[in-house]
Amino acid sequence: MLAALALAQFICSFAGSNMNVMINDISEDLDTTVQGVQVAITVFLLVMAALMIPGGKLTDRYGRKRCFLTGLVVYAIGALLSAAAPGLGVLILGNSILEGIGTALLIPPVYILTTLLYPDVTSRARAFGVVMALGGIGAAAGPLIGGLITTAISWRAAFVFQALVIAVIVVLSRRIEDPLPPDPTRSFDVVGAVLSAVGLVLVVMGILAADNDIWLMIALLVLGVLVLWWFFRSVRAREASGREPLLSLRLFHNRTSNLGLVTQNVQWLLLMGTSFTVAAYLQVVRGYDAIQTGVIFTAATLGLLVTSLSAERLAGRHSQRTLVMTGFAVSVVGVVALVALAGSFSTAWAFVPGLLLIGLGLGVMLTPSVNVVQSSFPEEQQGEISGLSRSVSNLGSSFGTAIAGTILVAGLTKGAYAAAMITLAVFGLGGLAAAAFLPRETGSNTGHTPRTTAPRTSA
Template identity: 40%
Template sequence: MNRWKTLVVLGTAQFLMVLDASVMNVSISQLVEDFDTEVTAIQAVITLYTLVMAAFMLTGGRLGDMYGRRRVFVVGLVVYAVGSGLTAVAPTVGVLALGWSVIEGLGAALVLPALAALVAGTYQGRDRAVAYGVVGGLAGAGIAVGPLLGGWVTTYLTWRLVFAGEVVLVVAILCLMRWVPPQPPPERRPRLDVAGVVLSASGLAVVVLAVLQSGSWGWVQPRNPPFTVLGFAPTLFAVALGGALIYAFCLHERHREGKGLDPLVSLALFDNRTLRAGLATLFNQNTVLLGLFFVIPLYLQVVQGLDAFETGLRLLPVSITMLAASMSGSLLLRFASPRTIVRAGLLVLVAATLWLIAVIGPELSGGSFAGAMALLGIGMGMLASQLGNTVQSSVRQEERSEAGGLQYTAQNLGSSLGTALIGAILIGALATSVTSRIENDPRVSAAVAEQAGVRVEAGLSFVPADQVAAALAAQPEVPPEEAAAVVESYQDAQINGLKAAVLACTGITAAAVLFTRRLPAVRGSTAGPADSRGPGADG
């Protein structure tokens, strides 16, 4: 039993890292009201949180190599607690973004790579598979508890108490750090590649920012951007700039390695086929997961009018089944290889998202919606049960901090792009659908249709239909019957936008199957560093 004490500490930290993200997702409507802002502003705050983590995960992994993983883990928890405390008292959206998105994001970027490396360094063989299954399961537990706890606290007390409680939980974890054994010190202390940090963080930030703003900027034809480039929307130019910065980062890292200097991350790791497959699948998994967990609460709260607690109850099936499937990782390995389990999980996800598309409508079908959510959790849990262990088991001991940094970079880059991309698809589909419906509705005059088109071009928000009705009622030049027709068109467009966003998740999930070929194909084990390179890695 003593050997599992370490897992209690590390698993609780993993639970903590997931908890507040799921709280934010079910509290979107309350946050919009409390800060007198729009959904897109809260979407930006959520995206910034995962982006900060993605941008600095490699740095966090390298700092673990430099100063010791256990020490960096502790420092990261302290930083995280400071961010949680500031979030709990945030008076404005700006302070919320500073406390939650930036400071907590930086703390998590220190904690998570160290956590992955500490699990890998503490456990071996089947114990390691069990440990990663438990860590994945506790991440699922965070997703399970977050919507329900956060929903109840948000509805009946205040969401701020969740972040105050996180400070207390961090203190408890720090008191139990004696259960985490010291790790062997590095043979030598590497230097931090500051230029690599700047290039990688800037490149990722620019790409995600462009995708996040694509709904209001437009992809090619400008909608409402702050500026244009040669008459076109700046979105694709910003994506290209971000890609160029990432390419420059890769050239810089190869140059440093060629000179015998310490890179931020060794690009030779990407010769590891198993590692590449695991990272790509993690990226796709989190793109879909966070995209759906942004869209579904909007459907439940904005379209169906549920409060945060009711939303948490509706999300409970996905949380329970994800927890159960995540915890069953070592059991599944007795019957199938990691590759087979991951592929089966992706197919389950495709089925769940298609079911969800069929369920989304003006009226909430409780039983069918719960079934789709439960199936979604099974698919996500099957992936979570395998991918963390696959990534860490594919590298050598001295590469585990770098691999942990890459692992959580892939996850959080997927999370930030998932929230940004799926949110942009939702708003884009909403704008296209509402414009088309109003223009083709014979009940709406040309003057009102033109006015609606101008409003859509200026930027459209995903808001309850009664807010649209109230705004139209305040305009005496719009007759009541035309106002009712516009509201009806907006409601229909909301459903179309939600379905389009979930369909995009289906496509991403289906495409993820293409990246699974190099995952371990031997039942009951994952590929080790010796067999993850070269022709025999396919199994």
Template identity: 40%
Template sequence: MKNWPVIAILGSAQFVMVLDGTVMNVSISTVVEDLDTSVDAMQAAITFYTLTMAALMLLGAKLGDVWGRRRAFVIGSIVYAVGSLTTALSPNVAVLFLGWSIIEGLGAVLVIPAIAALIADNYDGHARVSAYAIIGAASGAAVAAGPLIGGFMTTYLSWRYVFVAEVVIMAGVVLFARRIEDRTGARPSRIDVLSVLLSAAGLVFVVFGMLQSKTWGWVIPLQPPIVGGMEIAPLGVSPTTWFILAGSALIWAFVARQRHLAAAGRPPLVDITLFHILRLRSGLTVLLAQYAMTAGLFFMMPVYLQMTLGLDALQTGIRIFPLSIGLILFSILGTRLSLLWSPRRIIRVGQVILVFASGLLLGAVDLELKSLAFGAGMFAAGAALGLLASQIGNVNMSSVGEEQSSEVGGLQGVFQNLGSSLGTALIGSVLIGALATSFAGGVATSSLPEETQAVVAEATQGGVSIVPAASVPELATEAGLDDAEAAELERVYAESQIESLRVSLVALIVIALASLFFSRGIPTAVFGRAPGEGPDERADAPASPTKENS
């Protein structure tokens, strides 16, 4: 690649967008103490950051067309920097919520679709494949390095410095954004308000329902919300089900609205015929699975390292860091392989490696950390995700012409959020459900007296929470157990955590295997095939929504 400044600017913005959430996840306890708030309030802030992006991503992509992609990128970067500064200076959780969950989220919905579209504007051929691979590597590196950066800053300085650094980076992005070419420019168009409302409400309902499933349960209510002393579970069904059904109905209405607008000759918010393109459908589905697996992995590994083994945030980040190294290296390797292998082969090799990596981690998860096997498993997982990242962006964006790249960029943002929410929800539900079952079985077969088993069973009949294993003896002593019984209960709980983690890793393997089926529509031609050598199905060839693509 000769045009490095552009990808450096776009990659820096992408890194900051993804880094934000991972840093906050490992800093929760410190932020709670600093702002004199609660874990529930912080979890709400994290959730609403995701919801803001999910709700308005399609609008952000449309505004990129209306204003011009570079202008939308610059405006979004400024808004994001304002949100980061507000978060860094926040005196209480309300200001943090405003700065992080709302203002930063609004900036992100303009920046993320613009990044994908501007790469298509500034790069062609193999350079475009490399650019999307770098963006994918930046995302993965931010996910993996976030706990390390957040752990270091929180432990030795302050979590606020992370957001100050984001302001500085985004200021540099805005300053050098003039180096970015915007071939399409502004295309003034009317935005249908009803479409925005339907898409925003539908995606919020679906994403929020998924995120709450680990607490509320999917169908059978576990811990539904309580309003006025009454549990909210209509007809005995979890609110998660109702939220997802309501969201699905709103999305269906949104699709119907887009068809009506197109038939009436008015510009829709999203061109629904894009989903007729097999390559794009497959690419978006693989993207969703990729982010689901990434989110699931980053949900369960901190649980193992922090809750079971008792490592702090910095130590957790160090153990996870091999994933970042593997992801960056294999993102680069993936772009080289694209000269020899088809995108489908590279993606499927990555999916198979992810299954292998999950198997390594399955064997490494124990009460005593098997450092070598765990490190190898994390590196292999990073390698797999790097191979996927090196191809998916280009597969999706090359499915359409440059005039529709903003729309596809917005769809990528939506599918990323849905995938992350689904991965966290699925793996979280599996983990918590398996923990409850394993703990109940472990207590029943333990050396604890029957009366003690009855006390424990009564205390956990509403479910088993994920807490540090080292805190169980203190909780047990407060419940009236003696020291020997408390030690036995700690052993049972720690082993139950290990068993539930293994079950969750098996679920991750199932998702990775299922994603192999979704990749059947990925292009099979080697990148760079000359015209006339076969069907025009090259990785860089724009595809039209015709019968041949469907």
């Protein structure tokens, strides 16, 4: 069961980064630009972020396993449509829209089921370690696997590969049992779902418009903030009237969870922002092909694999606060190394130390951040917090690609690479500051531990 859940996180993370090494191939084949591919990648991440909260709420009404399987099917259809895309529009429909919707349906159940099936701190840390390791590896190894497939066959085959992995997950998921029965009587806040999605879309699209029209950027950002303000007013009014909102404002009353969410957002901003920036720079400026770019990213994959799979042992020896702070510190040093060494040496090896450090740092802190948030709430709120947690993480991925990508494509040959990476380092320092305020206690039991009678399962 854990294999199915971890593989699901792997393929969704893979989808967010593997296109980074296909930038030249896709733009030439579909007669588009680097910015066009960036939009496709960002919209995919944005759709996930915008729909993750509604996806989490739907699990309460229709059941975690049913939502999981439905998401897998929608994702597979999107992957196959992307493989056959004749132009950028169809690629965005298949990859950005359908795969994004599928991911929003299947990812919340991954985190809810992991939390419920592993009731104690140690076993849950181990389970989340496996899930987050596969997720991080999917994001870090996406460029390598995508590069190998693109060079050996075609960029289209990478989407067929995704569909095949989905088929494997469907087979494995037959053994999954939902520990909580669905409740068809649970209401669903349609207005809240629309407002939250529209608000997030407007904010990210505003960032993407920065290099084309500053006034359009400002207009979209202001409009997005106003829509999100409308959303929170709607939530407050719905709660005051006794109706169930899309997202309870009580979730934000937990200080530890709030800090954990901030660290999650910045972690994925660093990972996806670095992945897009380095991949685009290597291909467009340095002239590397897909497989050469992917091989360079192996350093990040190895670093992330080593530390992620040690999550259980690290959680037993160090506090979550220590792990998250250490992860951010190592990652920021890695970003600085990427800027300094790339500017001093022309060899591809100049990118390896920085990517290795970023992989090691992210692997150390991905699991404790998730564990802190999920363990702060009882089982009846797992649907809400799981959707919020994944939305915040994917919003970080969207911000990373949008912010760093916008800086990069605005002037690839004018020092934009260094500017983009330095911007990511500043965000990393912000994440480090947030982590410093996490509780000092060892372990992840910083809030209400979910109560469940569900049996423990093996990996």
